[in-house]
Amino acid sequence: MTPANTTPEWQALEAHAASMRGRHLRDLFANDPQRAVSFSRTSGLNLLLDFSRQRVDAETMRLLLALANARDLRGRIDAMFSGEKINTTENRAVLHTALRNRTERPVLVDGQDVMPEVRASLQKMRTFVEGIHGGRIHGHTGKTFTDIVNIGIGGSDLGIVMATEALAKYRNRNLRLHCVSNIDGVQLGDVLEKVDAARTLFVVCSKTFSTLETLTNAKLARQWIVDRLGEGAPARHFAAVSTNAKAMDAFLIPPQNRFTMWDWVGGRYSVWSAVGLSVALALGMDQFELMLEGGHEMDEHFRTTPFENNLPVLMGLLGVWNRNFLGLDSLAVLPYDQRLHRFPAYLQQLEMESNGKSVTLAGTPLQYDSGAVLWGEPGSNAQHSFFQLLHQGTARVALDFLAPVNASSPFQQQQNLALANCFAQAQAFAFGQTEAQVRQDLAAKGTGESEIARLIPHKLHPGNRPSTVILFPRLGPKTLGRLISLYEHKxxxxxVIWGINAFDQWGVELGKKLAESLAPALEKPGEAAAGAEPSLRNLLEHVARWRG
Incomplete structure (x- = not known):
C-alpha cells in the first residue's frame, strides 16, 4: 500500500484543512441550525455519538470517507474478521472478535474453525466460576474462597481492573478481588496483609508464563501459600491463564485450573478471553457473557454498517483529522461516571501500544504522524485540575466526553449534576468566551471600565477545542462491552488509514530485555558498578551507597 499522504484523497484533505483551520465552531453552529443533529449518529445499540463539536463540516466528512475507501478499509475489516494474518510481523491472525462471537458463524485460522475451542474455554470458565461461587471448588483445608488475587500486568491487568471497577455494582459480595501488577512488591505485600491463605485463590495471567513482573509476584505468592499451608497447597490455590504447559506443570497447577490463550489474541485485546477469568469470578459468568454480547453487537455494527453511519469508523477518521490535519497530538478521555475511572488507563494501552508506530506495514518510515497521546480522568475531578490548561493554555487537545444518562449510584440527582457539568464543559470548549461576553458579565457586576480592560485578557476563552460526546442510557455489562469494542475498532x-500494524508491540520488548540483563547487577550493585558502562555506573553507585 502506498503511503497515505501520497494519495489524492489525503492531499485533498490537506487543502481542505487549510481553510478549516481558520473557522470557529461558533460560526459552524451559527451557519447550520441543524448541525447538532446532522453531526450525530446512533447505532441502534443505545449509544449516541455527537461529534458536532468537532471542527469539521460536510465536506470534511466526505473527504475523510473518501480516504477510508481509498485505503481499502472495507477490505481490511473483512480480512480481520475472516482470520487473515494481518499481524504481518508476527504472522498471526487478529481475532479478539472471535472471543465474543455469539453467532454460529465459523471463524477460520489456517482453515480450522476456532469457535469450538472458544466455546469450550467459555464453558470451562463457567464450570470453574460456578464451582468457586457454589463452594464445590475450595482451598487446601476445605474452606471456601473469599478472596481472588489476579496476578498479571498490561493486558492481563488493565482490562480486569477497568471492567470490575466499571461493573462493581454487579460484583459477587462473597468474593473480594485484588489485582497485583507492579514488580516492586508493594501491591502484593498490601494484599497479603489483608487475606487468609486458606481462603485465597491466585489467578496468574501470563501468555508465556515468563513475564518478569508476573512471574516474580507469582513465585512470591506461591511461597507464601507453601509457608502457611504446605507443599501440596498451591494445586488448590492457583489457577493460570497461559499457553506454557511446562511452566504450569512446574507451578503444580492442575489441568482443571488451567485456561488457554491463543496467539491470535493480543494482550491488550484479551479481557474477552480466559484472561477475563477474574472478571467472571468477580461478577459471575452471566454478567461476563453479557459483556461479550455487547462487544459482539459493536463488532456486527462495525462489520456491516456503511461508513457514513459507522461509529468506530467515524471516530477513527475524526482522530486522523485531528492528528494529521489539525495538528492535535493528544486526546483526553473524560468519563462523567466514577465507575469508569480506569477506562482512560485501559485505553492508554489499547491506543498507544497499538498505534505507537513510526514505520509502515512494509517497514518504511512514516512520512506523517501516527497515534496520539491518550490520557484522562473522570470529568468532575479533571475540571478542578487540568481543565485550566485545556481551556486557556497553549496545548491543543481533542476530547472525548463519556456519560450515562442514568446514575450508576442510587443518587440520580447527582448524576444530573454530572451531566450538567459534562454538557457545560463541551459547550465551553467549543464556544469559549468572547471579549464582548466578558465585558458584559463584568459590567453586570458593577466592575469599572478600567478594571474590565485589565481583566479581559485573563478571562477570555478561545474555545474551538474539538470534542465528541458519547452518551448512553446506563452503564452495565453490555454497554461496557460496546464501549470497549467501539474503541478497539476505532x-x-x-x-488502516496510516498503513501501520496495530497488533504488534516491539517497543515493549526492548525494555524487558534490558531489565532482565540488569536484574543481577541490582543484587550486587557495588560490584556491578565497577564494570558498568558510564550511563549506568553513577546510578549503580548510588544504589550501593543508599541500600540500607
Whole structure:
C-alpha cells in the first residue's frame, strides 16, 4: 500500500484543512441550525455519538470517507474478521472478535474453525466460576474462597481492573478481588496483609508464563501459600491463564485450573478471553457473557454498517483529522461516571501500544504522524485540575466526553449534576468566551471600565477545542462491552488509514530485555558498578551507597 499522504484523497484533505483551520465552531453552529443533529449518529445499540463539536463540516466528512475507501478499509475489516494474518510481523491472525462471537458463524485460522475451542474455554470458565461461587471448588483445608488475587500486568491487568471497577455494582459480595501488577512488591505485600491463605485463590495471567513482573509476584505468592499451608497447597490455590504447559506443570497447577490463550489474541485485546477469568469470578459468568454480547453487537455494527453511519469508523477518521490535519497530538478521555475511572488507563494501552508506530506495514518510515497521546480522568475531578490548561493554555487537545444518562449510584440527582457539568464543559470548549461576553458579565457586576480592560485578557476563552460526546442510557455489562469494542475498532480504523500494524508491540520488548540483563547487577550493585558502562555506573553507585 502506498503511503497515505501520497494519495489524492489525503492531499485533498490537506487543502481542505487549510481553510478549516481558520473557522470557529461558533460560526459552524451559527451557519447550520441543524448541525447538532446532522453531526450525530446512533447505532441502534443505545449509544449516541455527537461529534458536532468537532471542527469539521460536510465536506470534511466526505473527504475523510473518501480516504477510508481509498485505503481499502472495507477490505481490511473483512480480512480481520475472516482470520487473515494481518499481524504481518508476527504472522498471526487478529481475532479478539472471535472471543465474543455469539453467532454460529465459523471463524477460520489456517482453515480450522476456532469457535469450538472458544466455546469450550467459555464453558470451562463457567464450570470453574460456578464451582468457586457454589463452594464445590475450595482451598487446601476445605474452606471456601473469599478472596481472588489476579496476578498479571498490561493486558492481563488493565482490562480486569477497568471492567470490575466499571461493573462493581454487579460484583459477587462473597468474593473480594485484588489485582497485583507492579514488580516492586508493594501491591502484593498490601494484599497479603489483608487475606487468609486458606481462603485465597491466585489467578496468574501470563501468555508465556515468563513475564518478569508476573512471574516474580507469582513465585512470591506461591511461597507464601507453601509457608502457611504446605507443599501440596498451591494445586488448590492457583489457577493460570497461559499457553506454557511446562511452566504450569512446574507451578503444580492442575489441568482443571488451567485456561488457554491463543496467539491470535493480543494482550491488550484479551479481557474477552480466559484472561477475563477474574472478571467472571468477580461478577459471575452471566454478567461476563453479557459483556461479550455487547462487544459482539459493536463488532456486527462495525462489520456491516456503511461508513457514513459507522461509529468506530467515524471516530477513527475524526482522530486522523485531528492528528494529521489539525495538528492535535493528544486526546483526553473524560468519563462523567466514577465507575469508569480506569477506562482512560485501559485505553492508554489499547491506543498507544497499538498505534505507537513510526514505520509502515512494509517497514518504511512514516512520512506523517501516527497515534496520539491518550490520557484522562473522570470529568468532575479533571475540571478542578487540568481543565485550566485545556481551556486557556497553549496545548491543543481533542476530547472525548463519556456519560450515562442514568446514575450508576442510587443518587440520580447527582448524576444530573454530572451531566450538567459534562454538557457545560463541551459547550465551553467549543464556544469559549468572547471579549464582548466578558465585558458584559463584568459590567453586570458593577466592575469599572478600567478594571474590565485589565481583566479581559485573563478571562477570555478561545474555545474551538474539538470534542465528541458519547452518551448512553446506563452503564452495565453490555454497554461496557460496546464501549470497549467501539474503541478497539476505532484504533484499527486509524491503523488502516496510516498503513501501520496495530497488533504488534516491539517497543515493549526492548525494555524487558534490558531489565532482565540488569536484574543481577541490582543484587550486587557495588560490584556491578565497577564494570558498568558510564550511563549506568553513577546510578549503580548510588544504589550501593543508599541500600540500607
Amino acid at each position: 484504533v484499527f480504523t486509524q491503523s
